[in-house]
Every structure is written in structure tokens, then in C-alpha cells.
Amino acid sequence: MRIVLVGPPGAGKGTQAAFLAKNLDIPHISTGDLFRANISQGTELGLKAKAFMDAGDLVPDEVTIGMAKDRMEQDDAVNGFLLDGFPRNVAQAEALDVVLKAEDMQLDAVLDLEVPEDEVVKRIAGRRICRNDSSHVFHVSYNAPKSEGVCDVCGGELYQRDDDSEETVRRRLEVYHTQTEPIIDYYRAQNLVVTISALGKVDEVTARAMDALKK
Structure with a gap:
């Protein structure tokens, strides 16, 4: 199964991508992981990305x-993949269609995680990180x-990252609405979009997503 995962910042895409990829036995391909892997391996594309x-x-x-x-051409992706953070705009979506067509592949679904804007702000702006260990998140x-x-x-001081301030979150949402959200209409025209609510517990959202994908 070949899936694109979309949704605003704070929708839980990374968390859901990991669970869905495991349940579907397909690799989770995220833009961040692609950049890190290519840069650490010193690939030609990684060197180009690092320069920018x-x-x-x-x-x-x-x-x-x-x-x-x-990444999509690697052996573990032969039976499908889940794309997270890519495509990020319509130009990338169009380019992805060209790549898939050339490889005689096609997407099966575009899973749209829907979260009210105020909930996104509440989720992100409410995060607090430990200064001693960033893995301690509250x-x-x-x-x-x-x-x-x-x-x-550990008793360390908890703080709010600059990226998590309400002002920054609302700017990120504006970028999402302007650049990324239009791909939903692009894929809706291809009858690929499946929209689910991303509210609730993680396992509830995963179950909701699996049910929607099966249909």
C-alpha cells in the first residue's frame, strides 16, 4: 500500500506514521529522515541539501x-511505503506523480489528519521541555x-521552546494553509483523499485510520 500522510503541525503525523507503517508492514519515509540519512552518508543529494x-x-x-x-526504490519499499512530510506542496505532488508513473506505481490513499486550529495551538504551545534532557517532555x-x-x-527546569510559542505555531499554520493544504484538493480530484479526525488517544486515531484505509 502506498500512502501519503498529510495534516497540520501538531496533528500527530509522526506518531501515527510510525504506528501505521508498523501495522501495514511498510517503511515510514519522512522528509527529516531522508535529509539526515543523505547528509550523514555524504550522498550527492545530501551534499547539495547541506549546502542549501x-x-x-x-x-x-x-x-x-x-x-x-x-528511497522509494529500495527493496523494503517494494510492497509500499508511507510518505510523511512529502509532498509538501502541489509542485512536489505533481513531481511525485511523474516519478510513480515512470516506475509503474500509483498511490492508494492520501490520509488527511484533521485537527481544529485551536487544538493545534493548544497541543504545541502547551509543550514544556526539560533543560537537562530534551527527551523529558510534558x-x-x-x-x-x-x-x-x-x-x-530529574528535577530540571521546564521551558517552552521558541518554536512552540503561540505566535510561531500560528505562523506555521499559515504556511501549512498556504503551501501544503492545497495538495488535499489536488489529490481529492484523483479520489484519493481519506479524511479522519486526529482527536483522541493515539491508539484510537490509529484504529480510525486503519479502518478508513481498509475501506
Whole structure:
């Protein structure tokens, strides 16, 4: 099964991608992982991406598309894959269609995780990270520490990352609405979009997604 996963920041795409990929026995291919793997391995595309990133520029679509193409052609993806964070815009979606057609492949579904904007802001802006260990993550509403501002695990100070401020989150949402959301209409015209609510517990959302994909 070949799936594209879309949804706004804070929708839980990374978490759901990992569970869905495991349940479907297909590789989870994320843009972040592609960049890290290519850069660490020193591939031609990785070196190109690093040059743009070091200069503070966006990595061009053709580089991202090239990385995705190489990854989709690996042996573990022969029976399908789940794309997370790619395509990010209509141009990338069109390029992906060209790549898939050339390989005699096609997408089976585009899973759209739907979350109200206010919930996205609440989820992200409420996160608090431990200064001593960034793997210690809390949330003011969903996973509050026993003592405000203090890590339950090590006693370190909890803080809000700049990227998690409400102002930054709303800017990220604007970018999503402008650049990424249009791919939903693009794929809807191909009758590929399956929309589910991403509200609720992680396992509930996973079950909802699996049921929708089976249909």
C-alpha cells in the first residue's frame, strides 16, 4: 500500500506514521529522515541539501524529490511505503506523480489528519521541555508535571521552546494553509483523499485510520 500522510503541525503525523507503517508492514519515509540519512552518508543529494541548509536557504524541490525517489526504490519499499512530510506542496505532488508513473506505481490513499486550529495551538504551545534532557517532555494540559516548571524525572527546569510559542505555531499554520493544504484538493480530484479526525488517544486515531484505509 502506498500512502501519503498529510495534516497540520501538531496533528500527530509522526506518531501515527510510525504506528501505521508498523501495522501495514511498510517503511515510514519522512522528509527529516531522508535529509539526515543523505547528509550523514555524504550522498550527492545530501551534499547539495547541506549546502542549501548551511546557507540558511530552503532545499529545492528537485533535491527533495530525488531523495524520495531513491528511497522509494529500495527493496523494503517494494510492497509500499508511507510518505510523511512529502509532498509538501502541489509542485512536489505533481513531481511525485511523474516519478510513480515512470516506475509503474500509483498511490492508494492520501490520509488527511484533521485537527481544529485551536487544538493545534493548544497541543504545541502547551509543550514544556526539560533543560537537562530534551527527551523529558510534558504538557501543561495533557501531561502536567507534579510541580509547575519542574521535571518529574530529574528535577530540571521546564521551558517552552521558541518554536512552540503561540505566535510561531500560528505562523506555521499559515504556511501549512498556504503551501501544503492545497495538495488535499489536488489529490481529492484523483479520489484519493481519506479524511479522519486526529482527536483522541493515539491508539484510537490509529484504529480510525486503519479502518478508513481498509475501506
